[in-house]
Amino acid sequence: MTRDSHKPLAVIAIRQVDKSTGASRNAFEQAVALGGLGYRVVILAERGRPALAERFGAELVRLWRWPLKGPFRRFWFNRRVQAWCRRQRPALLVSHGDVETPDTVYMHNCVHLASRLIHGRELPAGHEVAAIHDHVLSGGQFRQVAVNSRLMAEDFQTRYGIDAAKIEISYPGYDPEVFNVERARGDRHARRQALGADDDTFLIGLITSGNFTKRNVAGFVEMATALTQRLPGRCRFLVVGKDDAAPYRQQADTAGIADAFEWRSTVSDVETLYGALDLFVLPAHIEEFGRVSLEAMACGTPVLLSRTTGAAELLEESHSDLIFDSRDTQGWVARIERLIEQDDLDALGESLARLASAYSYRRQTEKLKRSFASL
Structure with missing residues (x-):
C-alpha cells in the first residue's frame, strides 16, 4: 500500500x-x-x-x-x-x-x-x-x-x-520561467550570428515540433521567395522541426533562395531561437492550438499566425492584423514587408508578451x- x-x-x-x-x-x-x-x-x-x-x-x-x-x-x-x-x-x-x-x-x-x-x-x-x-x-x-x-x-x-x-x-499554458524576454534574448547576438543573421538582417522563423505539411512549410518557402525578390538581401529564414525537410529545401533551391535558409531539428533551448528572431510565423493549414506561438509571444517576439491556428484566437481582439488565411501568400508577404519597413517591433513584442502572460x-x-x- x-x-x-x-x-x-x-x-x-x-x-x-x-x-x-x-x-x-x-x-x-x-x-x-x-x-x-x-x-x-x-x-x-x-x-x-x-x-x-x-x-x-x-x-x-x-x-x-x-x-x-x-x-x-x-x-x-x-x-x-x-x-x-x-x-x-x-x-x-x-x-x-x-x-x-x-x-x-x-x-x-x-x-x-x-x-x-x-x-x-x-x-x-x-x-x-x-x-x-x-x-x-x-x-x-x-x-x-x-x-x-x-x-x-x-x-x-x-x-x-x-x-x-x-x-x-x-x-x-507556457512556463514563464523558461519563456521570457530576459532568458530568450540573453545571448541574442551570438545566436543570430550562428544562424547567419547580422544586425541588419531581418530573421523570420517557423518553429514547430514537426509535420511540415500541416504547418505549411511550403507556403513559408513561397513567402520567402517573394520577400527575397522584393527586399533583396534583407531577410533570412529559419525552419525548425523534426520532419523530412528535403522537399522544401529543394523548393528553396529551385527558387534560387537556398542560401537564405537555415534548417534545424528541434532543440532543448528553443527559447533562445525565439529570442533570436525578428518575427515568428506559423502559416499552418491547421494547428489546433500551437503552443509555440504562445511561447514566442512570451519571449517578446512578434508573431503572424494563420486563421486556422487556435492560438490566433488570443489575438483577435487586440491584434487582428496579425492573422491571415494560410494560403494567402500575398497577404503574409505584404504584412511582413510592412513590419520590416514601418512597425515598431519592440513595442509590438512588448504588447504580445503582456498578452501571453495571462496564459502562464x-x-x-x-x-x-x-x-x-x-x-
Missing part, C-alpha cells in the same frame, strides 16, 4: 507520455492540477518513463501495447484501460481521446477537419485515429469534452452534435483545477 492510498484515485489515460510533445505536457499539467486537489494520480500509458511522471507527482503504469498498426490497437488500449479501471475503481478518469470515460475527454486534434484543410479531402474509411475518436465522441458517455481552441469546439459541435454546454475550451502555466493550472473540481 502506498502512502497516498487513502487519497481518491484519478487516472489519466494517454497512449504515450514524453515531455517533448504538447499532449504529454498537457497530461503532466493535469497531473499537477489533480495532485493539488488531493488526488493520487496514475497515468496509464503504453510508453513513457516512470521517473518523468514522478517529477509531476504521478505514478506511471505501463499497459501492454498491441504490436500491429491499425484501428484495433487504439481500441485495444481502450479495453486495457477499462479493465484496469474496473479493478481499481478510480474516482475520476481523464481520457486523451483514445478511451471512453464518464468524466472528461481532453482532445488535442481534429483529424477530420485537418484532412479537409490540408489535403482538401475526407479521411478514408477505417482511419486509425478517426475510428477511435468517432467512437469516443459519438458515444456521448462523457460529462465534458475539453478542447484546445474555439476552432476545435465548433468542429466537434457540428461533427458530433455535442452540446456546447458540454464543451470546455482549455488553452494550453500557473494560471492555466488554476483553471484546470477549477475544471476538475466541477466534475
Whole structure:
C-alpha cells in the first residue's frame, strides 16, 4: 500500500507520455492540477518513463501495447484501460481521446477537419485515429469534452452534435520561467550570428515540433521567395522541426533562395531561437492550438499566425492584423514587408508578451483545477 492510498484515485489515460510533445505536457499539467486537489494520480500509458511522471507527482503504469498498426490497437488500449479501471475503481478518469470515460475527454486534434484543410479531402474509411475518436465522441458517455481552441469546439459541435454546454475550451499554458524576454534574448547576438543573421538582417522563423505539411512549410518557402525578390538581401529564414525537410529545401533551391535558409531539428533551448528572431510565423493549414506561438509571444517576439491556428484566437481582439488565411501568400508577404519597413517591433513584442502572460502555466493550472473540481 502506498502512502497516498487513502487519497481518491484519478487516472489519466494517454497512449504515450514524453515531455517533448504538447499532449504529454498537457497530461503532466493535469497531473499537477489533480495532485493539488488531493488526488493520487496514475497515468496509464503504453510508453513513457516512470521517473518523468514522478517529477509531476504521478505514478506511471505501463499497459501492454498491441504490436500491429491499425484501428484495433487504439481500441485495444481502450479495453486495457477499462479493465484496469474496473479493478481499481478510480474516482475520476481523464481520457486523451483514445478511451471512453464518464468524466472528461481532453482532445488535442481534429483529424477530420485537418484532412479537409490540408489535403482538401475526407479521411478514408477505417482511419486509425478517426475510428477511435468517432467512437469516443459519438458515444456521448462523457460529462465534458475539453478542447484546445474555439476552432476545435465548433468542429466537434457540428461533427458530433455535442452540446456546447458540454464543451470546455482549455488553452494550453507556457512556463514563464523558461519563456521570457530576459532568458530568450540573453545571448541574442551570438545566436543570430550562428544562424547567419547580422544586425541588419531581418530573421523570420517557423518553429514547430514537426509535420511540415500541416504547418505549411511550403507556403513559408513561397513567402520567402517573394520577400527575397522584393527586399533583396534583407531577410533570412529559419525552419525548425523534426520532419523530412528535403522537399522544401529543394523548393528553396529551385527558387534560387537556398542560401537564405537555415534548417534545424528541434532543440532543448528553443527559447533562445525565439529570442533570436525578428518575427515568428506559423502559416499552418491547421494547428489546433500551437503552443509555440504562445511561447514566442512570451519571449517578446512578434508573431503572424494563420486563421486556422487556435492560438490566433488570443489575438483577435487586440491584434487582428496579425492573422491571415494560410494560403494567402500575398497577404503574409505584404504584412511582413510592412513590419520590416514601418512597425515598431519592440513595442509590438512588448504588447504580445503582456498578452501571453495571462496564459502562464500557473494560471492555466488554476483553471484546470477549477475544471476538475466541477466534475
